[in-house]
Amino acid sequence: MTRRPRASALALAVGLVLADSSVVVLALPEIYRDLDAGVTGASWVLISFNLALALAALPAALLARRLGPGLTAALGLAAFAGAGLACGVAGSLSTLIVARCVQGVGGAAAVTAALELLPASVGSERGAARLWAAAGATGAALGPAVGGALTELVSWQAVFLLQAPAALAAATPILAVARDEMATRIVPAGAPTGRPHLAANLALAMVSAAIAAALFLLVLLLIEGWRLTPIAAAAVVSAMPAAALLGGRIGARVAPARPRATAGAILVAGGLAGLALLPKAEVALTLPPQALVGVGLALVLSALTETALAGRAPQAIHGGWTIAARHAGVVIGLLVMTPLFVSDIAEQRRDAIDAGTAVILDARVSPLLKLELADRLTDRLEREQGRVPTIGPAFEPLPEDPEDRAAVVRLRGELQDQLDRGATHAFTASFLFAALLGLASLVPIGLAREVEL
């Protein structure tokens, strides 16, 4: 087999696995309604995968050194594909979470082994590290949009079921390497392992926590708060990967890693602060902050990953450290942010119900109509199971009396505005916390002595 198809297959494997840490974000609202779980329960569909990936990354890298990277990658991709099928047919949240853990372990094996295989296909260790980092960043950036489109057009199960053929397609060229390894029993020499780059990996964990939280919260705001469909939300959050492409180009013009990492962390923090301070519930207003986060994540993730890998051997082990750091960061971000967000949204819901009732009671319509509207509004809120409701149907049929009709139409607009502003406000504290995490990553970036490549 020639080098190019193998390099493409390895890049596909890395992109596919790392996309999986975010591909399911837009499907979460569907999943938690379908499997009768809350936001906290459903967040474990994300957390479990990232936790398994973080915990398995280093052992998987060691396994690749011992067993051979081709065999490890092929086995990892097979496990990833099989677990993907299990996720697709899971009938309960617990089954889905267990299958996601298996996916994470398989994915860790594939991704870390790929880093060991890539230099032979690409020609240099540095080129391999760049391709590996780029494939991972592309997968993570495209994941939500692809997941959102599949959820809307087919179902959330399709997001997982389609991973199996893609993973098997990536595994096919790698099988030849695995066969060679098994025939010759030649595995890479057990070179002594240097210490991981602590500052770069710590900064990676902190920035990843902020970015994961940004994506998770933004999706929930768009779907649960502003009632966008998954495909519309996918289109909106595509602004982030589009900006990341621009960030990649900017990063290529600046060689030193420290300023790239610093600028990236500042942009991520600035973008998150912007999302915390949205003046109105309007999709267009999320685009400038998303652009900052997108450019920032491309700059900071690539700079820190290159720094963590530069001049360190064996690559698979240090790649394992970066994967562990990034996904541990994602897990911490989600674990910290989810309860904060859930308590905020519960408080906002109570406020919204009271504010809505107050607006109705103070309206200049007949008391009978007021209580009827309050009743219908309560019914809508209960039916939407925690989601910020579309309240239009609660006001139908409109009263026949022209004065009452005009008052009710005015009331409907006022009330929806209250709910939208309240829903947007419910995310403020979580976005601000994520912004602080992004800003805090400047400490390890600044302290790192060996950040310059």
Next chain:
Amino acid sequence: MSGAAGGGRWRLPLGPGGLLVAAATLASLLLIGAYLAAGGASYTPQEIRDPCEPRPWSDPRSLAELANQFSSSALDGAACELGVSRERLARALADERARERFARRLGIDDARLAEAIRAGLVRAVDDAEEAGALSPLVGVPLRSTLERIPLEQAIELLRDGRTLFEDVRDFLGPAGGLLERLLP
């Protein structure tokens, strides 16, 4: 530009890396500043009034408006009696199921609920009189009727006070037409 004065080339004080960091900082600050200026930090949830505080009455120009304000005052009074918000009580009285759930959570029975709603209705008469929206001539018989009214009827009055004023008008017979005139 000292470089130009000295005849040398003008040089940027920062390298590409420094420029990148400066541009990132500027872009972030600009975005935060713009969103703050547009009211990004100004949201406060609508304040829920204390039902025990008097609610200002506007001039009712018709029986319907009088009934509307009367219901609001009565809801306030009943909510104050029960120690809950007017909004919560309104939702609780929307239907039978909601009422039962509310009573169970509050640990009260129908008698206590009726007592609170009657107190609310009487407070509404007091408020209407105080605001000059109802004559004492109507207020006195209304009060004595409301103090004995059964629960279901009391709730109906909260829903629509018009029936009460129509009943009073019918009760007053030929003098009932005066009621409209008694409105300021």
